[in-house]
Each structure stands twice: as structure tokens, then as C-alpha cells.
Amino acid sequence: MQQDAISTASILSLLLGDGGHFLGIIFLSLQVTITAVTCAGLVGLPLGAALALSRFPGRTVIIVLVNTMMGFPPVVAGLAIFLLLSRSGPLGDMGLLFTPKAMMIAQFVLVLPIIVALTRQTIEDLWTEYQDHLTSLGAGRLRSIPTLLWDARFSLVTTLLAGLGRASAEVGAILIVGGNIAGFTRTMTTSIALETSKGDLPLAMALGVVLMSLTLAINSLAYGISRVGARFSGKS
Template sequence: MPTDASALDLILRADPVLLAIVRLSLIVSLSAVFCAALIAIPLGALIALTRFPGRNAVIVVLNALMGLPPVVVGLVVYLLLSRSGPLGSLGILFTPGAMIVAQTILVAPIIAALSRQTIEDLWTEYRDELDAMNVGPLQRIVTLIADARFSLVTALLAGFGRAAAEVGAVIIVGGNIDGFTRVMTTAIALETSKGNLPLAIGLGVILLVLVLVVNALAWGVRRAGERYAG
């Protein structure tokens, strides 16, 4: 049977191995985006609405962190979670938990930087109104986050796209253990090297579809936000 036909067959008959890898990939990436959002959105809003010495330098660093090398993040998390590391007592190295930690670190700067820019633009637009209403700092953050929800969803989707396509960090801290920490990107790399092209191609097709769906959702949310604003 041709390789592409075998890959299609794996997808159509919902091969258990393929589904398990896809399921774990979604769990890890969605969990990382959720954890990153809890930290990054308030942080981005705080930077957007606060003036302090060195603020421009913080923004430059935050933007630079959007391009964090995944293998460097993986190495740092590995050192932290190894038995001799400061967090070794947690015992989560080579588990999905370690992979979530690594992806959270990678995704958080993206969400924070995009959130900061979005909320700062809104603050420029609504500053006079909020000042006139004597809205406090915390309420400003809550109000602007709520108003920017459509744009922030786009930021979350961008973070998910980065997390789902990441391979370097998760293979270092997860170990690519069959049936336990093997996600789509690491499985594609491994199965290709083994010559198991049907599974590698099947996973690649699903990953591409996920990326397309994420981009379509981002476009749809942006259009919905524009219609709502209009």
C-alpha cells in the first residue's frame, strides 16, 4: 500500500496509537496555554497601564522573549526539575507535567506581549473616559481585559499554535516516552527517523489541520471583534 494511503487509513480508522498521541498533544498544549494566560494577560495589562522606570526596557525584553529558543527553555526546565535541581523533589521530570511547564514558559511571553499591546491601545483610546469616571487601577485592568476579549482570544490562539508545533523543549523534559510523553511533534521526528512514514505523515496531516483551524479561529474571532466594535 502506498505510504500516503497508509497514512490516510490510519486517520480514517482512528488508529489508537495516533489518537493517543494527538490527545496528549492537545492536553499538554491547552494546559500550557491556560496556565500561561493566567500569568501573562494580567502581566501584559499591568505593564500597559503602569508607568515605571525601565518600562521600555521591560517591553523590549518581553518582545525578545517571544523568540525564546525552545531547546534553551527545555535545558533550563530540565536542570530545574532534575534530581539535583531546586525543583527535583517534585518528581515531574519526564512527565506531561514537565512538558506543560516548558510550554508555559515558551507561550507566556507571546500572550503577555500581545496582551500588553492590545490593552495599551485601548487605554490610549479610553483613558479620558476612565479617568473621568474615577476608575481605580484594578478596575481599569478588569475593564480593559473584558473589552479586549476578542483580541485576547487571538493572542491565546497564537500561543496555542506555538505550543502545538514545539518540539525541542518537550523532547528534552518529556523524554519522548512511548505512550506517556510522546506528542505529535516528537512522534513525527522519531517515526520519520525509524522509517515509519505512514504514522509520521498521518500525524503531520493532523498537525497541519490543527494549525489551519487555529488560524481560521483567529481570523473569525478578529472579524467578530471588528463587527462588535462597529
């Protein structure tokens, strides 16, 4: 009973900000995740839209590959990036392995297919709906991309939030390429795995509470944005 009280007090102490190490882990996690998702969005949104509207040989194969990459095992992605960034790899001279940048690259690789695939489907559906109208205005497929991206802005923000949720829960890939170095590449997910194995349950549970709160916030925001988008489009 006393041990439970101590554990609860320790968790509350960490959650209330009593520990620079704890806050540093949270800050690094958010920094890595938000940077990776932002970069994936900048690349994935126009790429997904272009894939939706372009017609070229091999398009179906690319779509299948992108959809397959949505379920790409994180540890395999981490291993591939590790081999690229290791000293004996083609990018070894850049010195990125076991740094936050390597973790950002890993999350970028995992999130990009999700954003591309969801964007492609969204824009493809919109093109089917507005094709006749846009064509009558003289806008071809590729020239319609900015218009369709703007019209789908609420759905695309939800897509980015889905990528953010995926990245924030990542463990395997960032553990391989980041090394889980204390004070440098240790994130919430890798810390939970490590501290649980060490028996430091208060820290693991406190980080778990923060991670679950972040997940709840992301999903609530995504739901709210989808509702706003539905009102703007007159579907509710």
C-alpha cells in the same frame, strides 16, 4: 507504485482511527498544549494588562525582556527547565522530569511571553483611546484593567489562539524535558521527528496531516474572531 498505495492506505487507516497508539499521541498533544496555554492565559492576560497601565522604574527594561523572550530558543528553554527539574536541580525532588507536567511547564514558559507582550500592546492601545473617558468616570489605570480586558476580549482570544498555535508546533523543549517516551510523553511533533528518522513515513505523514489541520483550524478561528471583533467595534 505498490509501495505508494500501501503508504496511502496506511495513512488513511490511521486518520480514520484505526490505531489506539495514534489517537493516544493526538490526545496527549492536545492535553499538554491546551493545559499550558490555559495556564499561560490566566497568568499572562492580567500581567500584560498591568504592565500596560502601570508606571514604575524599570518598566521599559521588563518590556524589552518580555519582547525578547518571545523569540527565546525553545531548546535553551528546555535545557534550563531540564536543569531545574533534574535530580541534581533545585526542583529535582518533585519528580517532574520526563513527565507530561514537565512538558506543560516548558510550553507555559514559551507561550507566556507571547501572551504578555500581545496583551500589553492591546491594552496600551485601548487605554490611549479611552483614557479620557475612563478618567472622567473616576477609574484610574489599574481600576480600568477589567473594563479594558472585557473590551479587548476578541483581540485577547486571538492572542490566546496565537499562543496555542505556538505551543502546538513545539518540538525542542518538550523533547528535552519529556524524553519522547512511547505512550507517556510522546506528542505529535516529537513523533513526527522520531518516525521520520526511523523511516515510518505513514505514521509521520498521518500526524503531519492532523497537525496541519489543527494549525489551519486555529488560524481560521483566529481570523473569524478578529472579524467578529471588528464588527462589534464598528471598524468594518
